[in-house]
Amino acid sequence: MSTDESQARAQLIDLAAxxxxxxxxxxxxxxxxxxxxxxxxxxxxxxxxxxxxxxTSTRSANSVRGARKLLKAVFTIEFLANQLEEDxxxxxxxxxxxxxxxxxxxxxxxxxxxxxGLVEDLEIVSGVTREDxxxxxxxxxxxxxxxxxxxxxxxxxxxxxxxxLDVGQGGYQIPNNPDTIEFLDHDAExxxxxxxxxxxxxxxxxxFDEEYDTIIVHLGGQPARATRRLTKRFHDELDLxxxxxxxxxxxxxxxxxxxxxxxxxxxxxSEYLATPEAQFIGIQPADIVEYDLPTDPLSDSDVxxxxxxxxxxxxxxxxxxxxxxxQLEIGKKAEQQxxxxxxxxxxxxTYLPERLEEMGVL
Amino acid sequence: MSTDESQARAQLIDLAAxxxxxxxxxxxxxxxxxxxxxxxxxxxxxxxxxxxxxxTSTRSANSVRGARKLLKAVFTIEFLANQLEEDxxxxxxxxxxxxxxxxxxxxxxxxxxxxxGLVEDLEIVSGVTREDxxxxxxxxxxxxxxxxxxxxxxxxxxxxxxxxLDVGQGGYQIPNNPDTIEFLDHDAExxxxxxxxxxxxxxxxxxFDEEYDTIIVHLGGQPARATRRLTKRFHDELDLxxxxxxxxxxxxxxxxxxxxxxxxxxxxxSEYLATPEAQFIGIQPADIVEYDLPTDPLSDSDVxxxxxxxxxxxxxxxxxxxxxxxQLEIGKKAEQQxxxxxxxxxxxxTYLPERLEEMGVL
Numbered sequence: 001m002s003t004d005e006s007q008a009r010a011q012l013i014d015l016a017a018x019x020x021x022x023x024x025x026x027x028x029x030x031x032x033x034x035x036x037x038x039x040x041x042x043x044x045x046x047x048x049x050x051x052x053x054x055x056t057s058t059r060s061a062n063s064v065r066g067a068r069k070l071l072k073a074v075f076t077i078e079f080l081a082n083q084l085e086e087d088x089x090x091x092x093x094x095x096x097x098x099x100x101x102x103x104x105x106x107x108x109x110x111x112x113x114x115x116x117g118l119v120e121d122l123e124i125v126s127g128v129t130r131e132d133x134x135x136x137x138x139x140x141x142x143x144x145x146x147x148x149x150x151x152x153x154x155x156x157x158x159x160x161x162x163x164x165l166d167v168g169q170g171g172y173q174i175p176n177n178p179d180t181i182e183f184l185d186h187d188a189e190x191x192x193x194x195x196x197x198x199x200x201x202x203x204x205x206x207x208f209d210e211e212y213d214t215i216i217v218h219l220g221g222q223p224a225r226a227t228r229r230l231t232k233r234f235h236d237e238l239d240l241x242x243x244x245x246x247x248x249x250x251x252x253x254x255x256x257x258x259x260x261x262x263x264x265x266x267x268x269x270s271e272y273l274a275t276p277e278a279q280f281i282g283i284q285p286a287d288i289v290e291y292d293l294p295t296d297p298l299s300d301s302d303v304x305x306x307x308x309x310x311x312x313x314x315x316x317x318x319x320x321x322x323x324x325x326x327q328l329e330i331g332k333k334a335e336q337q338x339x340x341x342x343x344x345x346x347x348x349x350t351y352l353p354e355r356l357e358e359m360g361v362l
Numbered sequence: 363m364s365t366d367e368s369q370a371r372a373q374l375i376d377l378a379a380x381x382x383x384x385x386x387x388x389x390x391x392x393x394x395x396x397x398x399x400x401x402x403x404x405x406x407x408x409x410x411x412x413x414x415x416x417x418t419s420t421r422s423a424n425s426v427r428g429a430r431k432l433l434k435a436v437f438t439i440e441f442l443a444n445q446l447e448e449d450x451x452x453x454x455x456x457x458x459x460x461x462x463x464x465x466x467x468x469x470x471x472x473x474x475x476x477x478x479g480l481v482e483d484l485e486i487v488s489g490v491t492r493e494d495x496x497x498x499x500x501x502x503x504x505x506x507x508x509x510x511x512x513x514x515x516x517x518x519x520x521x522x523x524x525x526x527l528d529v530g531q532g533g534y535q536i537p538n539n540p541d542t543i544e545f546l547d548h549d550a551e552x553x554x555x556x557x558x559x560x561x562x563x564x565x566x567x568x569x570f571d572e573e574y575d576t577i578i579v580h581l582g583g584q585p586a587r588a589t590r591r592l593t594k595r596f597h598d599e600l601d602l603x604x605x606x607x608x609x610x611x612x613x614x615x616x617x618x619x620x621x622x623x624x625x626x627x628x629x630x631x632s633e634y635l636a637t638p639e640a641q642f643i644g645i646q647p648a649d650i651v652e653y654d655l656p657t658d659p660l661s662d663s664d665v666x667x668x669x670x671x672x673x674x675x676x677x678x679x680x681x682x683x684x685x686x687x688x689q690l691e692i693g694k695k696a697e698q699q700x701x702x703x704x705x706x707x708x709x710x711x712t713y714l715p716e717r718l719e720e721m722g723v724l
Contacts, residue, residue: 089567090706091560093699100656100703138560140582143502143535152530155567159530166528168514168521169542173505173532176563180531198453198500201538205451205517220502294462337455341462344452 004179008132009084012077015126019074029070030060033121034268041267043313049270050262052124059121068106069118075099075107076118080133087155089134089176092116124268131177131225141174141226145204146215147187153180160184163215169204171218178230183238189213190361191234192352193278195221195246195255199336199347206348212362215240222255225266228273231259235275241361242275245352248283248293249333250305250324253315256280261314281355285327288334291351294341295332302333366541370494371446374439377488381436391432392422395483396630403629405675411632412624414486421483430468431480437461437469438480442495449517451496451538454478486630493539493587503536503588507566508577509549515542522546525577531566533580540592545600551575552723553596554714555640557583557608557617561698561709568710574724577602584617587628590635593621597637603723604637607714610645610655611695612667615677615686618642623676643717647689650696653713656703657694664695 019029034040034052044051061067079098083090090098096115099108109115123130130137148163152175163172175181192214194200200218203209209216217231235242244259246252257263260278262270288295298306306324309315315324327333339347356362381391396402396414406413423429441460445452452460458477461470471477485492492499510525514537525534537543554576556562562580565571571578579593597604606621608614619625622640624632650657660668668686671677677686689695701709718724 088706089563090702091563091699093560093697094564094702094706097656097697097700097702098706101705136560136563138558140505140532140559154531155569156526156572159528161528161530164518166521166523168523168535169516169537170502170535173530173535175531196500197502198455198498201451201453201498202456207517210518294459335455335459337453338459340452340456340459343463344450344456344460 005084008128011126016077028062032056048276049274050267071107091136136176139224141224142218142220143171145171146209149185151182174226178226188215190241191215193217193244208348232275242278243281245281247335285323293334293338295334298331367446370490373488378439390424394418410638411636412629433469453498498538501586503586504580504582505533507533508571511546513544536588540588550577552603553577555579555606570710594637604640605643607643609697647685655696655700657696660693
């Protein structure tokens with residue numbers, strides 16, 4: 001086991017040990033977790049990410065239902081501790097199914113929401129992330145192309161991979177746990193996260209990563225945890241600016257938001273996953289006007305989403321207010337690939353360089 | 363330009379040349395394409411894939427609407443021919459947007475359905491695939507792990523990659539056009555296509571590809587064209603059996619169907635994309651009974667889909683009839699990962715080896 005793994009394991013065992021201590025003190029076993037409702041989530045003004053508030057809930061064995069919850073927690077802790085000891089991993093779905101093999105039927109999960117929720121509780125209470133429990137997500141991370149030399153620790157030994165020279169056109173596939181990646185060396189100036197596969201391929205085909213020393217990260221819609229984690233590590237460890245390039249509609253602004261500020265659902269992971277310094281490059285509503293891009297009209301649900309964003313604490317800046325109000329006024333949205341209406345090289349020769357200069361990245 | 367590219371380009375120019383010939387003969391320019399309705403699609407009994415029937419439709423300039431269609435075709439042919447000459451590529455969406463930059467407004471597309479449909483017409487009439495026009499899909503291909511050494515021709519030079527030794531845990535990312543891949547060497551005994559990411563990761567973690575000399579192809583739900591094309595090439599060029607491993611429900615049987623027989627939507631590509639020799643390994647309804655797997659009840663739409671499959675020409679075999687009737691009888695479905703209820707190694711130690719032996723693959 002690595003230090004991380006031993007530590008994760010120790011923290012799990014500590015949790016179980018608390019129950020012993022409580023028994024010894026004659027207390028009814030219990031576990032305290034932050035209340036995970038929307039009303040107990042707040043924007044940490046300083047770090048600019050979502051975090052839980054001060055309210056906590058108690059899982060106690062003082063009812064049959066509560067006792068059953070703690071039993072399930074103990075079985076899960078044992079499973080995770082063994083998994084770490086054996087250096088294995090599993091998915092959330094496997095954990096759910098696996099519980100059917102536990103000989104205590106009371107400990108088996110009724111549905112996957114229950115096991116997912118428990119693992120999140122354990123993450124929050126132990127301060128260890130799911131990845132460090134060796135729970136793999138179902139969703140794959142996306143892919144990376146750029147002047148970066150990494151070493152990935154795999155089950156089969158270390159792999160040294162240069163993310164331009166040692167990979168095909170498809171790039172380097174991010175592993176489920178990107179903390180197995182060590183950064184060896186790089187010539188990158190900044191990180192460009194791209195929403196769509198079509199635009200990612202355009203940038204790679206046009207050699208944008210080579211010309212501008214860019215690490216191109218494909219988000220693939222709402223980004224997976226692995227993708228957000230790796231992006232954060234690029235920023236924090238390599239000290240690289242991160243810019244996010246999406247379609248110009250309210251759903252895409254949320255994609256930017258999840259890279260930059262984290263999500264309400266995983267507020268306990270903001271510190272691990274969010275990159276509050278990430279900047280939005282476009283498509284901005286202002287670009288739709290300035291570059292006269294082909295557009296679609298805003299639908300009713302687009303308008304609603306924009307109006308929600310106007311009151312969303314994450315978008316309470318002059319910049320976002322101006323852009324969102326402009327978009328509501330013009331009533332239009334545009335896709336990244338709409339830039340092709342100016343020719344296939346417009347995005348790499350003109351649009352991105354101009355925007356990057358405006359933003360002070362170039 | 364490679365031979366393939368010159369040939370694709372020549373076939374496009376031929377199409378345009380036909381219009382000149384027709385003009386010279388005093389004919390109204392026209393183009394003949396197979397009728398692309400469901401009633402003109404049939405299962406080729408011999409090759410066991412979907413193909414178009416004998417009915418054709420004529421696109422003729424004898425109406426303003428028809429003339430406009432041919433005008434768009436000519437502009438698109440010119441764009442594609444230039445693209446091939448410059449060794450560039452683009453997505454279907456870029457083509458649609460790009461048409462806004464054409465100086466003849468009549469040639470611009472009204473919506474993306476129109477440009478997509480035209481590119482499909484050109485594929486069918488010229489006998490050249492979209493990939494050979496250098497039209498990239500929006501969807502990415504999935505990933506490969508196994509004892510296979512390939513050379514990928516990229517814009518940046520050739521890349522020699524061993525799909526176990528030179529890649530991380532995530533595997534080798536299939537490029538948009540897998541015909542840029544040359545197979546150098548391999549020790550594989552068979553190809554295993556896997557529906558879900560969670561199961562793909564389980565097999566890789568358990569070293570199944572190493573122990574059984576397997577090329578593991580991640581399908582990622584309904585497989586992308588690139589994934590199906592590469593699977594077919596593994597079968598045809600390396601002479602490897604292909605088995606498909608999905609969830610045990612009617613939607614997953616369709617995933618198997620699209621690997622094996624192609625889809626109605628792309629009947630003209632069956633020869634290029636479908637692997638009729640592919641075999642279904644499971645989850646079979648019989649497995650649900652035999653291994654007593656955790657299940658969910660069939661929903662109404664599941665039952666409908668199963669009943670449709672009973673009359674679908676692709677599933678008219680004794681094997682599929684028996685399995686589908688059994689499933690309707692037990693009224694249950696199961697996921698791949700439900701095998702974890704027997705322990706995390708059950709799938710690689712017991713289930714797959716047993717099934718592969720039954721099927722004569724091992």
